[in-house]
Amino acid sequence: MEKFKSIIRDYPFIAFIIAFVILAFVPSVVFTDVYQSHLATLIFVNIVVAAGLNIVKGYCGQVTVGHVGLFAVGSYTAGTLFLYLGLGFWATLPIAIIVTAFFGVAMGIPSFRLEGPYLALATLGGGEAIRLFIENGNFFRSTFGISDIPTPSLMGYNFDSPDRYYFISMTIMIIAVYFSFSILRSGVGRAFMSIREDPICAAAAGINVKKYKILAFILSAMFAGAAGAVYAHMPPGYIHPNNYTVIEMVTFLAMVVLGGLGHIWGGIIGAIVITIVYDLTRPLYKYQLLIFGLTIVLTILFMPKGLGGFIDRYFLEKRFKKKTGTEKTS
Amino acid sequence: MGEIMNKLKFVFSAIVFSAGLVITTLAHAETIKIGVSFRMLSDVGYKHGELITDTVAKWNKEGTINGQKIDLTLYNDECKSEKGVANATKLAYQDKVHVIIGSSCSSVTLPMVPVSAKAKVPQIIPHSTNADITKKGSEYIFRVPVSSRFYKIVQGKFTAENQGTKIAYIYGPDAAGKDFALSLADYMRENYNVEPTYMVQSGEKETDFRSYLTKAKATNPEVLVISALLDETVRGLVQSYEVGIPKSVHRVTASIGSKVEIPINAGSAAKGVTFSAAFAASDTRPVAKKFVKMVKDKYGVVPGHDFSQMMDLLDILEIALKKVKFTGDLAADRNKVRDAIAATTDFRGLASGPINFCKSGTPECRDGNRTPVMIEYTKGGKNFKTKVAGTVTFNASAGL
Numbered sequence: 001m002e003k004f005k006s007i008i009r010d011y012p013f014i015a016f017i018i019a020f021v022i023l024a025f026v027p028s029v030v031f032t033d034v035y036q037s038h039l040a041t042l043i044f045v046n047i048v049v050a051a052g053l054n055i056v057k058g059y060c061g062q063v064t065v066g067h068v069g070l071f072a073v074g075s076y077t078a079g080t081l082f083l084y085l086g087l088g089f090w091a092t093l094p095i096a097i098i099v100t101a102f103f104g105v106a107m108g109i110p111s112f113r114l115e116g117p118y119l120a121l122a123t124l125g126g127g128e129a130i131r132l133f134i135e136n137g138n139f140f141r142s143t144f145g146i147s148d149i150p151t152p153s154l155m156g157y158n159f160d161s162p163d164r165y166y167f168i169s170m171t172i173m174i175i176a177v178y179f180s181f182s183i184l185r186s187g188v189g190r191a192f193m194s195i196r197e198d199p200i201c202a203a204a205a206g207i208n209v210k211k212y213k214i215l216a217f218i219l220s221a222m223f224a225g226a227a228g229a230v231y232a233h234m235p236p237g238y239i240h241p242n243n244y245t246v247i248e249m250v251t252f253l254a255m256v257v258l259g260g261l262g263h264i265w266g267g268i269i270g271a272i273v274i275t276i277v278y279d280l281t282r283p284l285y286k287y288q289l290l291i292f293g294l295t296i297v298l299t300i301l302f303m304p305k306g307l308g309g310f311i312d313r314y315f316l317e318k319r320f321k322k323k324t325g326t327e328k329t330s
Numbered sequence: 331m332g333e334i335m336n337k338l339k340f341v342f343s344a345i346v347f348s349a350g351l352v353i354t355t356l357a358h359a360e361t362i363k364i365g366v367s368f369r370m371l372s373d374v375g376y377k378h379g380e381l382i383t384d385t386v387a388k389w390n391k392e393g394t395i396n397g398q399k400i401d402l403t404l405y406n407d408e409c410k411s412e413k414g415v416a417n418a419t420k421l422a423y424q425d426k427v428h429v430i431i432g433s434s435c436s437s438v439t440l441p442m443v444p445v446s447a448k449a450k451v452p453q454i455i456p457h458s459t460n461a462d463i464t465k466k467g468s469e470y471i472f473r474v475p476v477s478s479r480f481y482k483i484v485q486g487k488f489t490a491e492n493q494g495t496k497i498a499y500i501y502g503p504d505a506a507g508k509d510f511a512l513s514l515a516d517y518m519r520e521n522y523n524v525e526p527t528y529m530v531q532s533g534e535k536e537t538d539f540r541s542y543l544t545k546a547k548a549t550n551p552e553v554l555v556i557s558a559l560l561d562e563t564v565r566g567l568v569q570s571y572e573v574g575i576p577k578s579v580h581r582v583t584a585s586i587g588s589k590v591e592i593p594i595n596a597g598s599a600a601k602g603v604t605f606s607a608a609f610a611a612s613d614t615r616p617v618a619k620k621f622v623k624m625v626k627d628k629y630g631v632v633p634g635h636d637f638s639q640m641m642d643l644l645d646i647l648e649i650a651l652k653k654v655k656f657t658g659d660l661a662a663d664r665n666k667v668r669d670a671i672a673a674t675t676d677f678r679g680l681a682s683g684p685i686n687f688c689k690s691g692t693p694e695c696r697d698g699n700r701t702p703v704m705i706e707y708t709k710g711g712k713n714f715k716t717k718v719a720g721t722v723t724f725n726a727s728a729g730l
Contacts, residue, residue, distance in 0.1 A: 132534065143437065144508075144509070145411060237441075238411055282420070
């Protein structure tokens with residue numbers, strides 16, 4: 001076991017390959033109906049967005065409340081490329097990522113001079129401006145939405161139903177999470193953390209704060225762009241500006257906060273929990289917002305470091321007990 | 331020892347759980363499942379949900395559907411396409427319903443159609459009017475309300491022949507409001523060769539239309555179209571008098587004009603407003619009077635045409651479900667329900683005209699109500715009055 005752990009430590013991508021193989025068998029082994037595949041796809045899309053948001057918010061410490069706008073840019077880039085040029089998923093995905101990266105630059109520039117609630121307001125304005133621009137623009141089909149966006153196909157195999165599209169969204173999620181891990185464990189990730197802890201200290205230590213701030217916004221925007229494109233092509237292939245409001249933004253933020261800000265697994269855990277909690281409370285629509293809000297408040301009250309921090313603490317205590325043989329930590 | 335006990339407990343729990351599942355499944359073998367997805371938490375959306383729940387409870391109590399139990403699942407889609415798609419997928423594949431009712435918003439119903447078509451579960455629409463919904467050609471879709479393709483003709487013809495062709499349009503960004511204004515403008519362009527004197531889309535949740543109205547006034551229109559959500563429409567009507575647009579200019583709204591909040595909140599500004607809808611609370615037919623009284627007494631609101639359409643939908647469904655002999659084979663039963671709804675002919679309920687469906691999945695067969703009615707408010711305020719300015723039944727392919 002120790003040898004296996006050491007291999008994973010040295011070659012982390014092996015863990016992702018194992019995760020890919022396990023997740024590939026989940027629909028046939030675990031799922032009992034197509035809806036579960038649909039829900040899994042939503043979870044994967046949310047994981048990609050939340051993993052990106054965790055880079056800029058959790059690791060770099062930049063308060064952004066406009067991420068849903070970047071998600072919309074990804075979706076609408078894919079949607080309009082199909083609408084006007086007839087491009088399919090494999091072409092729209094990379095273009096959506098690149099286009100959203102440029103929007104990430106625009107969203108990140110205010111972070112040079114603003115921070116905290118001021119930056120939050122600026123990014124909130126940016127995100128809402130994007131949605132309103134889409135909503136009022138006939139070029140984007142306005143409030144009629146873009147429909148019939150085709151699902152991807154590969155060598156004649158069409159991923160046209162939720163149980164098939166699962167494999168597309170799962171693959172993109174695995175790749176995105178792998179990149180997120182690689183970035184956060186590299187020197188770039190450490191630079192982000194130092195900026196989060198103290199930008200002045202980071203600058204004094206020779207870190208180009210502006211460069212890394214903008215890089216965090218670009219990287220997280222690329223994640224949002226990828227998620228947006230995957231979302232746009234998800235069956236039945238329909239996007240509408242109503243799906244990119246402040247409520248969705250708060251939900252994304254809740255995922256990161258619940259999972260644990262700055263925790264490497266934070267966004268992932270949060271995306272899974274929030275999406276499932278939302279789904280389980282679907283029949284209780286009268287009380288859904290109450291349950292949802294209560295879950296967040298209680299988590300913040302009793303687990304300020306989120307579920308990720310809670311899990312970390314559990315393992316730390318377990319390791320401590322094992323080493324010392326004591327029952328309780330001091 | 332403790333570990334063995336834990337394992338035994340787990341095995342025992344699993345057996346009990348499985349047995350429970352089997353018993354539940356057997357007990358519900360004869361149950362008919364209806365799934366609902368629409369905006370449940372809006373002004374009257376919640377009351378629509380109550381209307382469905384109460385009606386189904388009544389069916390169950392009285393054994394209306396051949397004594398079979400109806401299992402109702404209600405989901406709120408918040409008027410968001412993503413939620414609507416998730417609800418439809420869940421209802422079709424996980425809840426395994428026999429029929430889906432939904433949605434209210436066209437932007438939600440549109441993406442739900444391919445989901446229900448792929449899952450082969452009949453979907454019956456209570457409110458959405460967008461013409462594209464039935465153009466998708468699904469055999470599983472049925473629309474109870476009047477399609478926008480009929481509304482634009484009746485409104486266009488009535489306006490051109492009775493009110494004038496110099497029209498100024500102010501519309502909101504919502505799909506229904508925008509669709510109505512743009513369709514009407516297209517109709518006037520194609521049939522009367524007239525361009526709008528003024529046309530503008532207001533911002534989201536914008537309630538001060540005075541700058542737009544002043545610009546519209548400067549173009550000397552004969553007709554002013556205000557096509558937006560409820561509050562926006564009320565504000566637009568009131569402000570049109572504030573900026574001095576004379577009474578002689580005819581005010582027109584989208585079918586939202588049928589909501590009683592319009593004359594109550596707009597007061598005297600509602601007088602003379604015309605709109606096309608599928609039902610008016612001032613309808614003097616005994617069936618309509620009885621319905622209005624029931625809704626007032628039970629739900630505390632005066633019903634607009636959204637309420638009446640939901641009631642008609644439930645009545646159509648009741649008739650259809652009674653005809654079906656359920657076998658327990660979900661796919662076969664769903665097709666039977668589809669065929670039973672498709673067999674609805676000359677249904678006369680609260681709607682302005684008869685509702686007819688037929689077998690083919692074309693708009694001609696699945697846009698059930700082809701009789702929009704033109705209504706005019708003759709008095710605004712709490713004791714508002716309306717009159718029917720005209721009714722027309724279109725042939726099935728009109729407006730396609």
